[in-house]
Amino acid sequence: MEKKEQASITESTSGDRAPLSSRKFQGVSIMASVLLPMVAAYIVFYTGMGVPSGTINQGNLLQPPVKINELKINYQGEETNLLSNTSPKWRYLILSESGCKEECEKLLYTSRQVHIRLGEKANRVERLLITGAPMPVDKQEKIKIEHPRLKILELSEENIRTLQELTAHQDVAAVRAILIDQEGFAMMAYDNHHSGNQLLKDIKRLLKYSYEK
Template sequence: MTSEQSSASRKQVTLILAIPIVVIALSSLLFVLAQKNVLNFGTVNRGSLIQPPVQLGELKPARLDGSEFMFDTPESLWLFMVVGGRDCRDACERMLYLTRQTHVALGKKMGRVERIYLATDGPLSPQLRDFIEAEHSDMTVVYADGSDFVGAFQQLPSSPLDARSFYIVDPLGWVMMVYRAADTETDTLTTLGKDVLKDMRRLLK
């Protein structure tokens, strides 16, 4: 082998070895830029992803009988979670309505999704309890500490207790997405409901 052939061979080997290093470096750079929102690759999700997702189980949500609402069990489902207080009026009521209509619209897949109302400031008022029993009898009511909830979601751009919002929780208890309506007009909620359906149909495949 001539010196020229030997030099060319070394260059070829060096190039081959360098390729994975360059790929890793570029991947790391893109990841950092995306994390810092310097680059936005877009998303097919209509809802806003919660990054990092929050583990709802760490807030120890409790059922009406005091037992803990468990995740990661054979019975665990996806959740539509509306968050409110002892009372739920106006925008909050509209979120209950939106999640109910969207749940029904899932059709055959609705059995894989459960609706919950997370109360953050103590037992429900008699009025809200009666309203849920009459209009949202399929909804499970759970309780969690309000300050803990707000602290866990402090990375959100809007208030975690925004009455025009509701959350998507996976069966493992990770709160992964939030939807927020610009207003509570019927057209706005109809459009948002369609967006939720598109996301859920992908998630429930």
């Protein structure tokens, strides 16, 4: 009689354990089915693996991507990081000639329109204008009025040269927009040969397959 009761208890315990194990497996399977395609798409976007050349990104890839968020710069007499680590945003870093002339203004306009067209996801993207020599006050005020969400950084010529060298691409002009990912890597470059639709296509895909914090 005791053996039968023990056998019954064992069967009951095993029966309880099996559904629990099955539920855990199902949970892991569901998470994997959601996360793996996102991870795969992100890898494909960065590397182009598995697709014909030129069919994924619209901008020019920087290979390998360059980590620049901790690049030390002299800003207003103090040494600081180029980008803040506290805000994991996607960023357009617009490198201009001194004074932000015609080519620079075109890029500012294009990137602003892209930013607007992102709608509710616009808060995940930030635009920064990097200039060398200080702009005239009236020019700076004009830019601030036309681009209220734009941040302006005036860096030394040495810092500008470093950024230009780190983000150089043979097919992209010196006045360019660099796309920086959430981890601070410069990974793609655009100039005025790229349309707003091309910038928008890339950033929308990256926002879709990246985390939001």
